[in-house]
Amino acid sequence: MPPVYCVKWYRLTPQEAGNNIYRTLKHLLLALTYGLLGSVIVIVGAYVYMQENRPDLKVWHRADLDAEFHAGLAGEINDIDGYLQLEEKLFEQLDQQVYAQIDATDRRQINRYASGSLTDPGSYPQNWNRTFVLAHDEPVAGAVLLHGLSDSPYSLRALGQQLHDRQFEVIGLRLPGHGTAPAGLDNVSWHDFTAAVRIAVTSMRARLGPDRPLYLVGYSNGAALAVDYSLAVLEGEDLPPADGLVLLSPAIEAPGVAAYAIWQARFSRLSGLEKLGWTDIQPEFDPYKYNSFTVNAGVQIYQLTQNIARRMQRLSGVRGVKSFPKTLAFQSVVDATIKPSALVDALFMKLAPGGHELVLFDVNRHTDAEPLLRADPEILTDNLLGQSSLPFTLTLVTNASLDSDRVVAWTKPAGARAAYEEDIDLAWPGGLFSLSHVAIPFPPDDPVYGGVPQAGSGEAGISLGSITIRGERNLLQIPDNYFLRLRYNPFFAYLSARVLVFLKL
Numbered sequence: 001m002p003p004v005y006c007v008k009w010y011r012l013t014p015q016e017a018g019n020n021i022y023r024t025l026k027h028l029l030l031a032l033t034y035g036l037l038g039s040v041i042v043i044v045g046a047y048v049y050m051q052e053n054r055p056d057l058k059v060w061h062r063a064d065l066d067a068e069f070h071a072g073l074a075g076e077i078n079d080i081d082g083y084l085q086l087e088e089k090l091f092e093q094l095d096q097q098v099y100a101q102i103d104a105t106d107r108r109q110i111n112r113y114a115s116g117s118l119t120d121p122g123s124y125p126q127n128w129n130r131t132f133v134l135a136h137d138e139p140v141a142g143a144v145l146l147h148g149l150s151d152s153p154y155s156l157r158a159l160g161q162q163l164h165d166r167q168f169e170v171i172g173l174r175l176p177g178h179g180t181a182p183a184g185l186d187n188v189s190w191h192d193f194t195a196a197v198r199i200a201v202t203s204m205r206a207r208l209g210p211d212r213p214l215y216l217v218g219y220s221n222g223a224a225l226a227v228d229y230s231l232a233v234l235e236g237e238d239l240p241p242a243d244g245l246v247l248l249s250p251a252i253e254a255p256g257v258a259a260y261a262i263w264q265a266r267f268s269r270l271s272g273l274e275k276l277g278w279t280d281i282q283p284e285f286d287p288y289k290y291n292s293f294t295v296n297a298g299v300q301i302y303q304l305t306q307n308i309a310r311r312m313q314r315l316s317g318v319r320g321v322k323s324f325p326k327t328l329a330f331q332s333v334v335d336a337t338i339k340p341s342a343l344v345d346a347l348f349m350k351l352a353p354g355g356h357e358l359v360l361f362d363v364n365r366h367t368d369a370e371p372l373l374r375a376d377p378e379i380l381t382d383n384l385l386g387q388s389s390l391p392f393t394l395t396l397v398t399n400a401s402l403d404s405d406r407v408v409a410w411t412k413p414a415g416a417r418a419a420y421e422e423d424i425d426l427a428w429p430g431g432l433f434s435l436s437h438v439a440i441p442f443p444p445d446d447p448v449y450g451g452v453p454q455a456g457s458g459e460a461g462i463s464l465g466s467i468t469i470r471g472e473r474n475l476l477q478i479p480d481n482y483f484l485r486l487r488y489n490p491f492f493a494y495l496s497a498r499v500l501v502f503l504k505l
Helices: 014-052 080-099 153-165 190-208 221-234 256-267 295-315 340-346 378-386 492-502
Strands: 132-134 141-146 168-173 214-219 244-248 278-280 326-332 357-361 393-399 406-412 420-427
Touching: 080 190, 132 153, 141 153, 141 190, 141 221, 153 168, 153 214, 153 492, 168 190, 190 214, 190 221, 190 295, 214 221, 221 244, 221 295, 244 492, 278 295, 295 340, 326 340, 326 492, 340 357, 340 378, 357 492, 378 393, 378 406, 420 492
Parallel strands: 141 168, 141 214, 214 244, 244 326, 326 357, 357 393
Antiparallel strands: 132 168, 393 406, 406 420
């Protein structure tokens, strides 16, 4: 007789069914969580491995220059003379901790930290990494110059000297963490920047007296600092106001991804993970700009621009922020660091009408490179010029025609419906298809970054902007892509003329 199988059927209660579903979902959720966690660990581990496989950190990446100014010293140091005295100690420390400590293998002709090399700024007639003061017995006005992130006062030297020639008192401020070693940007805070700016501006006002105009000239991060300072004045801080701002490649809005970089910076404090604190570890061949870049520096500019956005929000009325200093800004339409649309949306469209001006430099429309562009900036410029009216004056420097290198300036005054054309007697040099974020403040004959350096200037041992090299890749001590980015502004004469008119000179 074949075996008999008996199956007993059970009817589950709603509570039992619910418990079964709960246990199943719990197991699935745990499995997904562990899988996701495992994937994150693998990804993070791979990222850390790649970061730590980069070039070794050098003495200039590790130096602890504790003679640097910081916001906590603002009570002790309250004028530019005190700032300069502390800066002198800082550069003595730089000599002791970096220049005197580099390895023999790093004593090369293009290492800025090799004493006597072609790029050693200490071997030039003047070290423009330091704060400079260009004084006048009877100044007509004053200007405080604020350089960009990882830059130095050199970046605004040309414009500062032009203003000084026209009887301006000028302070070219070296911001904390800059002009020394890249390690200086590893611990610096944007509050240190703003505290230093306040010292420079209050010192300038004291030098000028109450009646002479005072202007702020900012490049990149320095432009953001000038804007933040002016917003602080509007919010009621007891500070001398600026009579006007000149902004070059303004870093008004930073990428949102920088908000998460703070965690990478924190992990880099762990022993053995120091390289995580650097987005770039590069040879230091530039006498006036760091090539290596810290994660912390990106975090600080993000926090600064967020502070600007919050201030703008608090101060904005129906027609925008009122009583903001008259502002003139210059930017390339293909700025890879800060989008021109961000400058328009985050600053100019938020300001109440008040004589503000924006100058945009277009790409070269008469070049074989135009079809190679990933996106045409013409969408932005056409949109701006096509609006019925703008609360600021807009100028576009662009080709006179598609078959000409000659450029003209199309200007649309604030509130106007149409733009007018002006011949500015300038043209694109051969081989250039656009400007860049870093090119705006430098004239074509700049000794370091110019395309046609001024002969016999004695300002530098090497001209980085005029080097044109063709050959095999990865043979040079300098990264190949360095030579692609334009380092000078072929339209600097137009820029400086606009600045002088803006300042009523």
